[in-house]
Ligand SMILES: Nc1ncnc2c1ncn2[C@@H]1O[C@H](COP(=O)(O)OP(=O)(O)O)[C@@H](O)[C@H]1O
């Protein structure tokens with residue numbers, strides 16, 4: 001599958017081109033039960049300063065995709081294909097030592113569970129200082145310590161000059177996630193990858209962390225890849241959205257495309273089960289029935305087929321990720337239904353949703 | 360910290376008291392042999408036995424006997440039934456030999472245990488890991504007496520590289536060293552193998568932790584991730600084992616090694632005391648050993664708090 005770039009390619013470093021360009025990314029793991037194709041052909045581009053959301057149920061390959069971007073899935077039993085270009089420079093062929101210079105400095109990453117993502121035996125400040133000094137050993141300890149305090153202040157941690165010397169267990173979950181973000185910002189990267197940054201947090205704290213991410217995105221032009229299983233989170237901050245299912249991108253478009261003109265039945269299902277405060281509880285549609293497919297044994301044809309109520313004969317063939325709306329070449333999906341059929345079928349009880357599968 | 364120490368020291372005294380009572384009861388109640396008979400000899404007349412009973416206080420009540428016994432041990436006047444030697448003096452004389460043996464062996468086994476365990480974990484699944492695994496398993500499955508005998512036979516009698524046996528005081532370092540090298544190896548091999556396995560599995564667990572992924576994601580070098588994050592967080596199981604093992608050995612537990620190499624340490628004295636069923640000696644070496652086990656337990660707990668700031672000594676279990 002060849003990706004047609006959404007913007008014309010430009011030479012590296014001149015600006016204007018995509019910051020990050022991912023092409024035909026495939027990641028497989030050799031396991032005892034056989035090969036797991038966790039990511040199966042993912043393409044996308046990240047423009048400077050934008051927020052790209054990757055959504056999908058758990059197990060759809062979001063985290064593996066994100067970690068592969070900075071080479072964290074490299075191992076003797078993983079197999080990685082495709083291309084990841086940062087400012088035009090290919091990352092998949094870099095050595096481990098070269099990649100270390102990219103990690104943290106150009107692309108920072110924060111993770112789902114702030115409770116376990118910091119080393120419990122070192123102070124928060126020391127872990128931030130470690131990141132700074134790993135990339136620039138000339139920075140003195142005292143300077144790095146002062147920078148750590150400034151970073152903690154920048155992410156809204158009160159009393160930063162005291163908290164800098166506290167241990168992670170002395171922070172609340174939300175504060176820890178702020179500290180993780182501070183650590184991510186330490187080297188002023190151009191990209192922040194946030195893998196389910198709010199999933200482990202209370203609802204009120206979730207909103208604060210999202211606000212912070214959005215704030216950093218706007219004030220620093222920090223391009224962000226936001227990974228989540230929750231379209232509600234996406235609605236808050238994303239510019240563009242990738243919907244992933246079974247290791248593949250099944251739909252991609254702008255935030256408006258995905259929320260108001262969704263093309264893939266899986267997206268309809270995600271939207272239908274979205275917690276919406278403007279709808280009374282009984283009107284909320286159920287979760288998509290059935291479980292995500294086992295990556296060891298994906299169904300042939302469209303991977304969503306076993307759970308799709310609209311499945312028909314053609315679905316036995318794998319649909320490509322194509323622009324199926326003539327007026328919008330950047331809104332793409334992997335579903336064989338015609339645009340006309342989709343418009344009709346996605347209306348359930350007066351709103352977008354996925355009805356129960358037949359039979 | 361102070362509260363922790365006070366509580367632990369009180370606990371330790373209670374433990375030592377319980378152990379002393381237990382050992383006392385085992386020797387005075389369970390086997391109904393008459394110690395006076397043993398002291399007086401096989402062909403003693405009833406009158407002689409009576410005299411011995413009076414002289415050694417066996418005609419007194421058990422609590423009284425216990426009290427006397429403990430008083431003798433703690434004032435350094437306790438005599439063995441058999442040779443009538445001063446038990447405390449004999450233990451103190453044995454300490455330099457035992458300490459030399461145990462500290463030297465511990466340095467060797469920690470060095471190799473850490474080196475092999477670390478390399479195994481970093482290269483897990485590779486040929487180096489497999490080779491080290493085989494080596495460790497061989498080490499673990501070699502009985503100490505067997506290894507010691509082989510070493511003695513080969514290095515001492517066959518090629519005469521090392522002197523036969525005994526312990527030489529540290530005042531002559533060369534002699535001290537050459538007499539200890541084989542005992543050190545004999546004692547260290549098993550522990551080195553075992554510790555490398557424990558460290559390896561502990562490190563492999565830690566490698567799956569989220570914070571290790573964070574450390575890699577911020578661009579740290581592989582070595583730094585392994586040492587500062589993985590190894591650092593893998594130490595607790597090793598420290599726990601070390602506290603127990605070293606406490607036992609330094610408290611007179613290196614019985615086999617000291618006997619085979621004829622090192623006149625606490626372990627050898629323990630072996631003799633056990634062989635001769637000499638109650639005062641057994642009581643004294645048991646308390647001596649128990650003291651070190653309890654001491655190293657406290658040190659291990661202090662080590663935990665140092666290694667993991669989430670463990671606060673004031674709040675930890677007694
Ligand atoms: N190191 C690995 N070895 C084998 N399978 C893996 C590995 N990492 C992830 N997977 C599998 O890849 C699939 C996708 O995982 P992930 O990317 O974490 O999903 P998501 O983040 O969308 O919930 C899962 O089924 C997971 O079991």
Ligand code: SF4
Pocket residue numbers: 264265266302303304305308309310311312315319334335336337
């Ligand atoms: S291709 Fe077929 S099975 Fe797949 S989502 Fe579309 S209608 Fe459903």
Ligand SMILES: [Mg+2]
Pocket residue numbers: 059062063064195196
């Ligand atoms: Mg995930």
